[in-house]
Amino acid sequence: xxxxxxxxxxxxxxxxxxxxxxxxxxxxxxxxxxxxxxxxxxxxxxxxxxxxxxxxxxxxxxxxxxxxxxxxxxxxxxxxxxxxxxxxxxxxxxxxxxxxxxxxxxxxxxxxxxxxxxxxxxxxxxxxxxxxxxxxxxxxxxxxxxxxxxxxxxxxxxxxxxxxxxxxxxxxxxxxxxxxxxxxxxxxxxxxxxxxxxxxxxxxxxxxxxxxxxxxxxxxxxxxxxxxxxxxxxxxxxxxxxxxxxxxxxxxxxx
Ligand SMILES: O=C[C@H](O)COP(=O)(O)O
Numbered sequence: 001x002x003x004x005x006x007x008x009x010x011x012x013x014x015x016x017x018x019x020x021x022x023x024x025x026x027x028x029x030x031x032x033x034x035x036x037x038x039x040x041x042x043x044x045x046x047x048x049x050x051x052x053x054x055x056x057x058x059x060x061x062x063x064x065x066x067x068x069x070x071x072x073x074x075x076x077x078x079x080x081x082x083x084x085x086x087x088x089x090x091x092x093x094x095x096x097x098x099x100x101x102x103x104x105x106x107x108x109x110x111x112x113x114x115x116x117x118x119x120x121x122x123x124x125x126x127x128x129x130x131x132x133x134x135x136x137x138x139x140x141x142x143x144x145x146x147x148x149x150x151x152x153x154x155x156x157x158x159x160x161x162x163x164x165x166x167x168x169x170x171x172x173x174x175x176x177x178x179x180x181x182x183x184x185x186x187x188x189x190x191x192x193x194x195x196x197x198x199x200x201x202x203x204x205x206x207x208x209x210x211x212x213x214x215x216x217x218x219x220x221x222x223x224x225x226x227x228x229x230x231x232x233x234x235x236x237x238x239x240x241x242x243x244x245x246x247x248x249x250x251x252x253x254x255x
Pocket of ligand 1: 027046048168169203204205206225226227228229235
């Protein structure tokens with residue numbers, strides 16, 4: 001899926017030059033960032049608060065304000081995703097997510113067995129609006145998060161009836177998913193996703209330079225998610241238009 005068409009929004013959406021099969025997710029922390037994001041061909045707007053953790057939720061007000069803006073668009077609405085936090089917080093906030101959201105993500109920290117993870121997903125799904133799809137999150141540095149390995153998360157997601165998985169990093173210390181998982185492991189994960197018919201996203205301090213490395217490998221995520229690499233400083237700083245453009249150009253020419 002790629003956003004193409006005309007926004008009623010005067011910010012001026014720029015459609016990609018050619019259709020691409022890989023989606024682009026960007027994590028955003030304010031309404032100003034959401035407005036900037038509309039200038040770029042982003043497939044999934046992901047709301048989270050990077051200052052509070054890897055998957056910390058945004059304030060409910062930001063969810064509601066973003067929904068208002070997106071609902072006013074006529075065509076090519078980006079998909080909306082929300083981070084809900086780690087298990088306890090996700091259970092608490094899930095019911096407050098507007099039904100307009102397409103996706104929700106809950107961090108798996110502390111879910112040290114497939115059974116615990118499945119139970120957490122069931123709890124969160126029970127609380128989410130019916131139309132919101134829960135995405136299974138796997139942490140590349142799963143030992144630090146006391147959760148299970150990405151391969152097991154993918155297999156567990158398939159058994160639990162989830163259709164989408166996202167790999168991220170729990171510890172935001174500059175090391176990326178590619179530092180934690182070798183290309184061989186990511187190739188294996190890519191094959192698991194293909195065999196199970198799972199859509200999957202690769203995130204976790206992914207840098208612009210990593211894209212070419214991925215393109216030359218057999219790692220084929222359906223989506224690449226970024227935050228830190230499109231910010232002016234670290235991932236808690238503001239969006240940088242120059243870096244956003246760099247990524248947008250990459251999606252046009254490489255993916
Ligand atoms: O879901 C995607 C993440 O927000 C990516 O953040 P990051 O690139 O700073 O690790």
